Amino acid sequence: MMVRSTVQLDRIALVAGSGRYPEILIKILREHRVKVGIMALPGFDPKDQFSDLIDSKVTLENFRQCLTQQRQNGCQHLAFAGGVQRPNVPSNDTSDMLIDIYSGDDTVLRDIVVVAENEGFEIIGGHELAPDCFLAGGNWIPTRHQPNDGNRRDIQRAVDIVDAMGRVDVGQAAVVVCQLCVAIETLSGTDAMLKFAAQTINDIKPLPNEARGVVYKGSKPHQELRLDMPSIGPQTIRQVHQAGLAGIAIEANRVLLLDRQDIIAEADRLGVFIWSLNKSDL
Numbered sequence: 001m002m003v004r005s006t007v008q009l010d011r012i013a014l015v016a017g018s019g020r021y022p023e024i025l026i027k028i029l030r031e032h033r034v035k036v037g038i039m040a041l042p043g044f045d046p047k048d049q050f051s052d053l054i055d056s057k058v059t060l061e062n063f064r065q066c067l068t069q070q071r072q073n074g075c076q077h078l079a080f081a082g083g084v085q086r087p088n089v090p091s092n093d094t095s096d097m098l099i100d101i102y103s104g105d106d107t108v109l110r111d112i113v114v115v116a117e118n119e120g121f122e123i124i125g126g127h128e129l130a131p132d133c134f135l136a137g138g139n140w141i142p143t144r145h146q147p148n149d150g151n152r153r154d155i156q157r158a159v160d161i162v163d164a165m166g167r168v169d170v171g172q173a174a175v176v177v178c179q180l181c182v183a184i185e186t187l188s189g190t191d192a193m194l195k196f197a198a199q200t201i202n203d204i205k206p207l208p209n210e211a212r213g214v215v216y217k218g219s220k221p222h223q224e225l226r227l228d229m230p231s232i233g234p235q236t237i238r239q240v241h242q243a244g245l246a247g248i249a250i251e252a253n254r255v256l257l258l259d260r261q262d263i264i265a266e267a268d269r270l271g272v273f274i275w276s277l278n279k280s281d282l
Helices: 021-031 047-053 063-072 096-101 105-118 149-167 190-201 234-242 260-270
Strands: 011-016 035-040 054-057 077-081 173-177 180-184 214-217 247-251 273-277
Touching (some): 021 077, 035 047, 047 054, 063 105, 149 173, 149 180, 149 214, 149 273, 180 190, 190 214, 190 234, 234 260
Parallel strands (some): 247 273
Antiparallel strands (some): 173 214
8 A cells, every 4th residue: 555656755744533534544654654743633532552643632723823833843744534523612703713614514624725725734635645445436346235226226316315415515425215315414424314214214104125225425516525525434334234224325436435344344244235336337
């Protein structure tokens, strides 16, 4: 696995949030002898082996100061990995940042990009650092179970729904059963969507025999993928199964696969499919 070849990296600042993504990316970078300075967001669990890499704890308020520190350390490249908790903002705060926070994730992320680039940093997506680890190409179905014709029709419907939601910066995933949209991803995330779907599907009657439905996850049309790329992991697969769905489709090269081999093994164990697709594959 090669770290991004178009930039000869010897050091990178990593804004690290919650989840497995930061840990996986840090391990890859360290294996390739790239020095990592961590700017830890709330929710980042550094584990013992990473605690010595934390340079600062970052918030919206001190983000610029943390960047200044990284630049003084000789760092010119910045990456983001992991989940970000929406910050608490005083109710009497009427700043532009408060307005942007409640305008949608894309607006906030564009603000962050502007600040970082104005400070002289090049922003690199974690997926760019190790694309073979995190991304899958189109028309790739690595699982024993395959989507049937009904699944494909439901996926097409889910793709149309996610595309429409993305244009208004709402969510990145939808669950469809027999052309019926039973759940969409909102601020509460994919896990909450799949739990809601599991409850809702049981209330849909009648359903044809063997109808199980699908989940599709993709990016928004103008999403800042260097900072915020959709992802799935083994837990996602378990929740797809618990919801009674036949499988999950993801947008090729625009959704992170965290623990790829574990994801595939879990899907095979539980009898669900994974399909990485270009929309032209439908």
